[in-house]
Amino acid sequence: MTTDIDVKVREVGLRDGLQSVQAFFPTPSKIAWIEAEAAAGVPEIEVCSFVPAKVIAQFTDAAEVVEASLQQTGLEVSALIPNKKGAERGFEVGVHKLNYVTSVSESHNMANVRRTVADSVAAFRDIAALRDQNPEWRNVKLAGGLSTAFGCTIEGPVDPVAVLKLAQAYVEAGADELSVADTVGYANPAQVKDMFVMLKRELGDVPLAGHFHDTRGLGLANVHAALEAGVREFDASLAGLGGCPFAPGATGNIVMDDLVFMLEAMGMKTGVDLDRLVAVRDIIARELPEEPLYGAIARAKPPKGFHPAGAGRQAAE
Numbered sequence: 001m002t003t004d005i006d007v008k009v010r011e012v013g014l015r016d017g018l019q020s021v022q023a024f025f026p027t028p029s030k031i032a033w034i035e036a037e038a039a040a041g042v043p044e045i046e047v048c049s050f051v052p053a054k055v056i057a058q059f060t061d062a063a064e065v066v067e068a069s070l071q072q073t074g075l076e077v078s079a080l081i082p083n084k085k086g087a088e089r090g091f092e093v094g095v096h097k098l099n100y101v102t103s104v105s106e107s108h109n110m111a112n113v114r115r116t117v118a119d120s121v122a123a124f125r126d127i128a129a130l131r132d133q134n135p136e137w138r139n140v141k142l143a144g145g146l147s148t149a150f151g152c153t154i155e156g157p158v159d160p161v162a163v164l165k166l167a168q169a170y171v172e173a174g175a176d177e178l179s180v181a182d183t184v185g186y187a188n189p190a191q192v193k194d195m196f197v198m199l200k201r202e203l204g205d206v207p208l209a210g211h212f213h214d215t216r217g218l219g220l221a222n223v224h225a226a227l228e229a230g231v232r233e234f235d236a237s238l239a240g241l242g243g244c245p246f247a248p249g250a251t252g253n254i255v256m257d258d259l260v261f262m263l264e265a266m267g268m269k270t271g272v273d274l275d276r277l278v279a280v281r282d283i284i285a286r287e288l289p290e291e292p293l294y295g296a297i298a299r300a301k302p303p304k305g306f307h308p309a310g311a312g313r314q315a316a317e
């Protein structure tokens with residue numbers, strides 16, 4: 001599924017979206033959402049978070065959701081972890097990739113995971129060692145997340161040098177890839193391009209992903225800037241569901257359906273069938289009737305004569 005794509009889109013709505021929704025999204029509906037998006041061709045889904053139930057009650061069914069996700073042929077199943085305990089839970093249930101989270105800004109890291117950035121890095125090092133010592137866990141990928149990389153609601157501007165320092169620490173500690181996140185939607189395209197150009201120059205071949213929120217309307221413009229810097233992996237959430245309970249005023253991630261439209265319209269294959277993807281929104285609309293759902297393509301439909309980049313491949317399958 002993932003071999004013939006130009007850009008990898010990764011659904012994060014089941015984690016980044018649902019973590020800020022108070023109502024419990026029923027487990028069978030989470031699984032139906034995952035199945036339907038995998039069937040539409042989405043290659044990777046972050047299906048849950050391994051955090052204490054007292055911190056976020058939405059993820060008490062994490063093990064069950066992962067188990068069902070692992071049944072989806074060709075789907076890369078990932079989950080968020082904030083600490084070693086979360087990693088152990090993820091390793092035990094067989095997640096393919098664990099997305100570890102540290103904020104670049106000290107105060108946001110303290111608010112989110114209750115420790116310093118240095119302590120977060122040290123814990124990541126322990127997690128990588130734990131993986132490497134256990135033959136059955138050795139193939140699990142570890143992604144280092146850099147939250148608030150483009151600005152912080154508590155500290156304001158964030159120094160790109162601090163972003164690079166955390167990125168280098170992650171790589172030294174054994175990260176397989178990095179995810180650079182505009183957690184609070186502060187970034188602009190010039191900043192994004194400069195950041196990724198700098199990180200690629202300094203880090204070499206480490207895979208870099210972009211994680212953008214559309215809080216100030218620049219989400220897809222930021223994706224375009226990152227594309228220009230050579231980034232080929234992006235997080236998004238269906239219907240733009242999302243936010244961060246620890247980032248006041250934050251709204252959802254960039255809209256998955258609009259991201260797929262933009263990429264396909266630009267001639268970049270995602271492997272995703274846009275019509276089938278848009279249809280999955282019904283599951284969210286049914287379970288969360290009060291929640292605002294976003295998306296220009298769902299509202300306006302693709303332009304007349306729109307021809308997805310991957311249309312030939314999908315028709316041939």
Ligand code: COA
Nearest residue numbers: 019049050051052053055056082083085086101112113114
């Ligand atoms: N999963 C389940 N339980 C966990 C856990 C995890 N990942 N991490 C810690 N716990 C348990 C501990 O075992 C302990 O249990 P006990 O009281 O029965 O002994 C309890 O939680 C407290 O552990 P402690 O290490 O002191 O954690 P903490 O209270 O300092 O919280 C975090 C630290 C990292 C667990 C918490 O701040 C957190 O989950 N943050 C993530 C928030 C988030 O998801 N933000 C949005 C994503 S960016």
Ligand code: ZN
Nearest residue numbers: 016183211213
């Ligand atoms: Zn986010």
